[in-house]
Amino acid sequence: MSSVSVSADRMVEVYLDLLSQPCRAVHILLNCTKIPHRVRTVALRRGENRSPDFTKLNPMQKVPVMVDDGFVLTESDAILKYLATKYDVPEHWYPRQPERRARVDEYTAWHHSNTRPHAAKVFITEVLLPAQSGSSVDEVRLIHALSQLDDTLDKLESMFLRRQPFLCGDDVTVADLLAVCELMQPLGGGRDVLQARPQLQSWRSRVQSAVGDAFDRAHTVLYALRDRRKAKL
Numbered sequence: 001m002s003s004v005s006v007s008a009d010r011m012v013e014v015y016l017d018l019l020s021q022p023c024r025a026v027h028i029l030l031n032c033t034k035i036p037h038r039v040r041t042v043a044l045r046r047g048e049n050r051s052p053d054f055t056k057l058n059p060m061q062k063v064p065v066m067v068d069d070g071f072v073l074t075e076s077d078a079i080l081k082y083l084a085t086k087y088d089v090p091e092h093w094y095p096r097q098p099e100r101r102a103r104v105d106e107y108t109a110w111h112h113s114n115t116r117p118h119a120a121k122v123f124i125t126e127v128l129l130p131a132q133s134g135s136s137v138d139e140v141r142l143i144h145a146l147s148q149l150d151d152t153l154d155k156l157e158s159m160f161l162r163r164q165p166f167l168c169g170d171d172v173t174v175a176d177l178l179a180v181c182e183l184m185q186p187l188g189g190g191r192d193v194l195q196a197r198p199q200l201q202s203w204r205s206r207v208q209s210a211v212g213d214a215f216d217r218a219h220t221v222l223y224a225l226r227d228r229r230k231a232k233l
C-alpha cells in the first residue's frame with residue numbers, strides 16, 4: 001500500500017484503488033469538497049487487498065475503506081453519507097430535509113442491485129475476464145450484460161431523470177457520484193455506454209461540471225487503461 005499526502009495534521013484516511021468505481025466516487029467527493037484527506041493506494045491487481053494488514057482493517061478485503069480518527073468504515077454508500085454529514089460540505093451533497101434525503105437514499109438503495117452490477121458486468125466481461133484468462137470476450141455473455149444495462153439506463157432516464165437535472169433533484173448529490181462512476185467503468189474497455197443516450201450524456205456533463213477537475217483526476221487511471229488498450233488494437 002502506498003500513500004499520497006495532503007497537508008493537514010488530522011485527516012481522513014481512505015484506502016482506494018482508482019480503477020474501482022466506488023473508490024472514485026469517494027475520491028471525487030473528498031477532492032471537490034476539499035475535506036483534508038490522505039489516500040492510501042491498495043492495488044487490487046497486485047492483491048494488496050488480501051494482505052494481512054488490509055484484511056485486519058477490512059475483513060471483507062474490499063475497497064474503499066475510510067478511517068476517521070480511529071473510526072473505520074467500509075461501503076462507499078456509507079462512507080459518502082458519513083463524510084457529507086460529518087464535514088462542513090455544501091448541503092446539496094446529502095440534504096438534511098427528510099424528503100430530499102430520502103430521495104438520495106431511494107436511489108442509492110436501488111443502485112447496488114441495478115446500476116452497479118449491470119455496468120460492472122459489462123466491464124468484467126469485456127476487460128477483466130479476458131485479461132485474467134487470456135481468452136477472447138464471451139460475446140453471448142456480453143450481449144446479455146449489455147441488455148441488462150440497457151434496462152437500467154432506461155429506468156435512470158424514465159424514473160430518476162424524468163423531471164430533474166440530477167438523479168435526486170435540482171442539484172448534484174452523492175447518488176450522482178455513485179452512478180456516474182459506475183457508468184464510466186466500461187470506458188476502460190473503450191465502450192461509452194451512454195453513446196446513444198443524449199439525456200444521460202447531458203446528465204453526465206452536468207455532474208462533470210458540478211465536480212470540476214475532481215472528475216478527471218479520479219478517472220485518470222481508467223482513461224489510461226482505455227488508451228493502452230486502444231494502442232494495442
Ligand SMILES: N[C@@H](CCC(=O)N[C@@H](CS)C(=O)NCC(=O)O)C(=O)O
Pocket residue numbers: 019020021022044049061062063064074075076077
Ligand atoms: N458495496 C461495496 C463494493 C466494494 C467492492 O466490491 N470493491 C471492489 C472493487 S470495485 C473490491 O474491492 N474488490 C476486491 C475483491 O473482491 O477482491 C462498496 O460500494 O463499497
